[in-house]
Amino acid sequence: MKPSIFVVEDDPDISRLVRHHLEGAGFAVKLFPTGHTVVSESERQRPTLFILDIMVPGKDGLELCRQIRQTQSLAATPVIFLTAKSGEADRILGLELGADDYIPKPFSPRELVARVKAVLRRFERPLSQSPLRIGEIEIDPGAMTLTVRGQQVTTTATEFRLLDYFARHIGRVFTRDQLLDSVWRDTAYVTPRSVDVYVRRIREKIEPDPENPRYLKTVRGAGYRFEAAK
Amino acid sequence: MKPSIFVVEDDPDISRLVRHHLEGAGFAVKLFPTGHTVVSESERQRPTLFILDIMVPGKDGLELCRQIRQTQSLAATPVIFLTAKSGEADRILGLELGADDYIPKPFSPRELVARVKAVLRRFERPLSQSPLRIGEIEIDPGAMTLTVRGQQVTTTATEFRLLDYFARHIGRVFTRDQLLDSVWRDTAYVTPRSVDVYVRRIREKIEPDPENPRYLKTVRGAGYRFEAAK
DNA sequence: CTGAATTGTTTCAATCAGGTTACAAAACAG
DNA sequence: CTGTTTTGTAACCTGATTGAAACAATTCAG
The missing domain is CATH 1.10.10.10 (Winged helix-like DNA-binding domain superfamily/Winged helix DNA-binding domain)
Structure with a gap:
């Protein structure tokens, strides 16, 4: 079963881009233009990883991350932020909130995939390597x-x-x-x-x-x- | 991506000072007033370096360092102690616990940044030395x-x-x-x-x-x- | 004993993973 | 600043792997 990634991003150009490259890398991708239904959907479907835009209308990425972290069944799911500004505030806020990585926009497709893979690698329990x-x-x-x-x-x-x-x-x-x-x-x-x-x-x-x-x-x-x- | 530093320090004056100068030097900084959540947060975010006050309420720096060293995924992360007393005992204890450096209070901003950079340089993918x-x-x-x-x-x-x-x-x-x-x-x-x-x-x-x-x-x-x- | 269902075996085309080379960009040295 | 080396990418090529299909063999039920 391929890992599934939930992407919360309002800009359709970006989300299409993200979907395209992640699917190309063998992930199943689900897009959310707003944050409203994300938590409830996630509890049902248990994505392997979240990618959140810091700024999405309705409920922003930071708030969403906080909610994810407070939801028992999702607390352990890794979160990666997309940040437009490379300013201090965003990065630190990401750190404060317990994101697992952040990707500054604009990003190269390769960087996106590399970071996602890196985070997943960090989280996957090492499979029994014993002879x-x-x-x-x-x-x-x-x-x-x-x-x-x-x-x-x-x-x-x-x-x-x-x-x-x-x-x-x-x-x-x-x-x-x-x-x-x-x-x-x-x-x-x-x-x-x-x-x-x-x-x-x-x-x-x-x-x-x-x-x-x-x-x-x-x-x-x-x-x-x-x-x-x- | 800039290196991230987790600072565990209960005195808000000092921690603000530390944050300010480290951020000025291009590091991402996250502050913890107590040691409680540090290990679990760190496993998630993998900071590049820790700065621990020897004396923090709840769980002191020495104990925290021991825990870090015993956690598989954090064992290789460098630790710097902040020590108020300049007594030998603390220093040696810190070093024996696997701290990588210590900064005696009071310290100059320049010294703080210099030591952090020095430790990071030392940890940068050291090639093993033995032929x-x-x-x-x-x-x-x-x-x-x-x-x-x-x-x-x-x-x-x-x-x-x-x-x-x-x-x-x-x-x-x-x-x-x-x-x-x-x-x-x-x-x-x-x-x-x-x-x-x-x-x-x-x-x-x-x-x-x-x-x-x-x-x-x-x-x-x-x-x-x-x-x-x- | 017969026919249906299940499994075994072989073959083969499409796909994919890896090898190789040439080259542009970046880093470096003078 | 310039020429050289190093680094990493892209493109193309090749052969191994994969999985389906076709047919054979076996097992089982009645």
């Missing part, structure tokens, strides 16, 4: 290496993510759809049957006999399950 | 020299920092964004693809066969990884 060993299989996410029976085996990124996911949830059955949701980057339009293909590819790399899998088992009518081979 | 040898490659950060198979090779500053970073994190995969974060000075304006170009340049200098890298490997879908060649 994992199951039977004859060793998975090291930090190095992105897979070792099977002492032999280093190359994998593609998707194969690796899928295998890692299986290996960290030993014994559980996952449907194809569940796997798409948790392993694939953009789940949107991928056929569940593609999972089969990847299972096949992984089996070829980890199973002594891919036709008779010892690790990655098929659960007919349900999906797949990873087992620690006996 | 490093990996296979046929020798890296000496102190001299900023690179020796490959006995031959001294010239590098540019960025090439050297990047190679040094790789060499000190052997076996780990880094995304282009991560590398920009940790090696480049101002990440916001640089395309991730620029990393590719530098990787190419480094390969030309260290690899016997740049088309078939033995050290600096590509990890498709992830980034790059430095390996000790067999």
